[in-house]
Amino acid sequence: MATPMLRWCCPGRRWIFAGIGGGSRHGRGVPTGSTSSGKKGQSSVAQQPLITAQKPRKGEREWAAVVGLEIHAQIASNSKLFSGSQVDFAAPPNSLVSFFDASLPGTLPVLNRRCVEAAVMTGLALDCHINRKSLFDRKHYFYADLPAGYQITQQRLPIAVNGSLAYSVCVGKRWSQMVTRTVGVKQIQLEQDSGKSLHDNLRSQTLIDLNRAGVGLLEVVLEPDMSCGEEAAAAVRELQLILQALGTSQANMAEGQLRVDANISVHHPGEPLGVRTEVKNLNSARFLAKAIDYEIQRQISELENGGKILNETRSFDYKLGCTVPMRDKEGKQDYRFMPEPNLPPLLLYDSGSLPTGADPQQVIDIDQLRERLPELPRVTREKLVRQYGMLPEHSFALLNEVGLLEFFQNVIKETRAEPKKVTSWVLNTFLGFLKQQNLAVSESPVTPSALAELLDLLDRKAISSSAAKQVTDVKKGNPRAINKLIGLVRRATLGRADPTVIKEVLERQLSS
């Protein structure tokens, strides 16, 4: 399924605050430093870039929104975080469950090395400080899909802290007006996923599948440095690409491998931060920005009407397109955190501190992992811009679609045409065609070789560009176009080429 192009661009929909005339967002410059606005709920003055309206009505003041995110990414590993049962998305219910996952008495957690490596690699990619010692804790709450009655997490001392994530958003109406923003990464922690509950309201029961219980999660906490849905969506998108490039998570939101919770509050610039709400169940890339913007709007409307914001948990209702309160108001949840008594501290090493004679299986060397880090999306894009002279937004587009970059690079390898031509063809004609047919790159009937061949013909001026575009017509199943092509090739070869031979060659190329 093809992903929408450049989803994180804002194509013209602008912020409209209740009571304030709809205005466009003025250029906020390019702040590249992390602008941490301090802890939520405490009276600190935010230093957020402003969302200004063009003409605030008399007596009305501007609003600024503060958005923080908690992102849970399922670790791409064969087995679970603390047990040896398999990690798989689709399997018969309760078939991937070990005795530990089912919380049978007498079972103990045993930490999966791959999960620790995944956490360290992600921390390194996000410029975090890796804690040489981190601790595991129990977070207690009762829910049917949490058989132990607690989740093993890292509350006191997580594995990585204080990093940053750079992402790009469009300002203004043109895609080429992209700026880089940075959001602080507060921490990354390892924790267990819970099982799945299916609510059967008809028979008044809940069905529990523990296949997912115990799967390793990376919780990435982003500081409240973002100020709207678009920024949040862009940050999540970039994190997704990073996790996929690292191989630490497939980060597919549709399959529940990447889940986002947002903490949202609004305030008047210069005043203390407002009360925040937590919006959970943001599991769709498409609705992430929408849901956050809705909540911001809701809070502003509420406050402007003299109401108050409750510190509550809300859920996004996809059908209604709004946030709704989630839990009954029973006061703040008390998780009764305690150290996990069955797990000693997790110690990590670097080349300088590696204990001599240690079993390599039992030690993790941060420096070694750093050396083996795959190329990050940001670096890949920079290389594309340098090597092929393409615009930054093109490099984003190439990385935004699964398999597209590889396709592009294969075409480049096989064609003599100029890189700029290749870029243009791949991003416009080819990608446009895929979108229209709702195909993924892997499902494309046009191979890189075929496109390369076509671009060569174009380059040699053997065919015109309109003729080349007709090739896609043929691919769509319009055989008459092939005859037109034959005519053109014939003309190009000054009538010397045999039409039947031309037809054969073209058909061979086009059917590959």
Place this chain on the structure above:
Amino acid sequence: MWARAVWLGLRASAGGRRGFPSKAAHQGSRRVTAELIEHLERLALVDFGSQEAVARLEKAIAFADRLRAVDTDGVEPMESVLEDRCLYLRSDNVVEGNCAEELLQNSHRVVEEYFVAPPVCLFGEIYERN
């Protein structure tokens, strides 16, 4: 003996105490309020049923309070009693699972291969009934 325990309890010591902030009633008073009982019942899914149970809880707190007699000023708290052990790292291989039938035998009710639990909204209500 109990008087001494009360006196020690009143010396709410801040020094050397770290870790998780706790809501428990050791602010010097050993009286456990009805509010706290309700809170604990909801959090821990226990049923304090009778006044005797509450009294037992108070005694348990008093017993633990005697730890305050130890002077921990300037002493680093331990992470856990395992803190100097080696944390074993397991290789990422699939070696368990595939025992749905066995696990489901433990369940009071099953539907196909799912465990059956009461509908989620009842969790809160169970405690109101008591």
